[in-house]
Every structure is written in C-alpha cells, then in structure tokens.
Amino acid sequence: MKRARQGAHVTYCQGAFPQPSSLFQTVQDEVSWEHKEVTVMGRRVMQPRMVAYMADDTSMQYTYSHTTLSPHAWTPGVAAIKETVEQIADHKFNSCLLNLYRTGSDHLSWHSDNEALYGDEPVIGSVSLGAARSFMLRRNSDHKDKRHFLVGAGDVLVMSGTTQQHWMHSVPKRARVAEARINLTFRNILP
Numbered sequence: 593m594k595r596a597r598q599g600a601h602v603t604y605c606q607g608a609f610p611q612p613s614s615l616f617q618t619v620q621d622e623v624s625w626e627h628k629e630v631t632v633m634g635r636r637v638m639q640p641r642m643v644a645y646m647a648d649d650t651s652m653q654y655t656y657s658h659t660t661l662s663p664h665a666w667t668p669g670v671a672a673i674k675e676t677v678e679q680i681a682d683h684k685f686n687s688c689l690l691n692l693y694r695t696g697s698d699h700l701s702w703h704s705d706n707e708a709l710y711g712d713e714p715v716i717g718s719v720s721l722g723a724a725r726s727f728m729l730r731r732n733s734d735h736k737d738k739r740h741f742l743v744g745a746g747d748v749l750v751m752s753g754t755t756q757q758h759w760m761h762s763v764p765k766r767a768r769v770a771e772a773r774i775n776l777t778f779r780n781i782l783p
C-alpha cells in the first residue's frame with residue numbers, strides 16, 4: 593500500500609536519462625511543434641515558446657488561455673520517455689504537454705497546473721532535455737518563499753500532493769542561453 597503523504601512535494605531526479613542529447617534530437621525531429629497565439633490580459637500574443645500535445649485519447653482537446661491544442665498520438669521517442677517517467681514517479685500518465693524553448697528568450701510565466709481535469713492533487717512528471725534552465729517555484733501565500741532548480745539535460749522533476757494548490761512555477765528568461773531546451777510534462781487526465 594502506498595504511504596499517504598500530505599503537503600506539497602517535489603522530487604528532483606538528476607541525470608535520470610543517460611543519453612539526453614540523442615533523446616533531444618529524436619524528440620525535436622519527431623514532434624510537430626506549433627507556435628500558438630494565446631490571450632494574455634485580453635491581448636492576443638504569440639506564445640514565447642513552441643508547444644505540442646500528446647494523449648492516449650486523441651479526441652480530447654486541451655484548451656488554455658483561449659488556445660486549443662489537438663492531441664497527437666504518442667511518437668516512439670516520447671512513448672519511451674513516458675515509460676521511464678512512469679517508473680520514476682510510480683504513476684501512470686495519459687497525456688503530455690511539450691515545450692520547446694528555442695533560446696533563452698523563450699520562457700514560461702508563473703502559473704500552476706491546477707486545471708480540474710487533473711484532479712486536486714495531480715502528479716506531474718517533467719523531463720528536461722537540451723540547455724539547462726532555471727525552474728522556479730514560489731509559494732502563493734508568500735511570493736518571497738521560492739525554490740530554484742537548475743534543470744539540465746536528462747533531469748526529471750516530479751510535482752505531487754498539493755504543489756499545484758499552494759505553489760506556482762515558471763521558467764524565466766535567460767539572456768545568455770543560446771541553445772534550445774525541450775521540456776515534457778506528463779499528466780494524467782481523470783476519467
């Protein structure tokens with residue numbers, strides 16, 4: 593039986609993938625990346641990164657910031673990564689949001705993945721490939737309370753428990769980073 597754990601949990605597994613540069617190449621090449629328009633404070637703007645979405649159920653669209661992503665079937669490389677992340681997280685996933693940060697100017701603003709379709713305490717398994725970038729967490733009730741992870745190629749970060757309820761996360765701009773980074777966040781959509 594699984595031990596019941598209360599609170600917000602982040603597990604950081606460095607170097608979980610031993611061949612991250614070939615995985616980066618595989619995922620970059622096999623995924624159909626999209627550059628989407630989103631609504632930010634009432635304005636339509638281009639998202640500062642490229643995205644893709646995969647899921648077991650390809651009929652289920654994913655909508656956020658008034659943008660709809662149609663799910664693609666699992667590509668071989670992403671399917672293999674999913675199996676490893678499921679073992680690390682001890683959790684099954686049926687969908688994945690992928691982000692391609694082309695350079696350090698691409699970024700992701702503060703948010704939490706608290707959509708109802710993932711349930712109250714989602715387990716989210718996040719894989720980093722390519723350039724190392726900062727992954728920041730900040731407590732909702734005290735924005736000065738922050739955690740920083742330098743997520744590099746082959747690292748896995750698992751967020752669980754009440755992390756999405758009490759914390760936000762972001763990937764800030766890094767002017768000096770010239771290389772691309774790929775992130776895959778595996779999630780489980782509840783039936």
Ligand SMILES: O=C(O)CCC(=O)C(=O)O
Pocket residue numbers: 689691700705718727743761763775777
């Ligand atoms: O790129 C990352 O490390 C985070 C991605 C993320 O938070 C998301 O897609 O919701």
Ligand SMILES: [Fe+2]
Pocket residue numbers: 703704705761
């Ligand atoms: Fe997120």
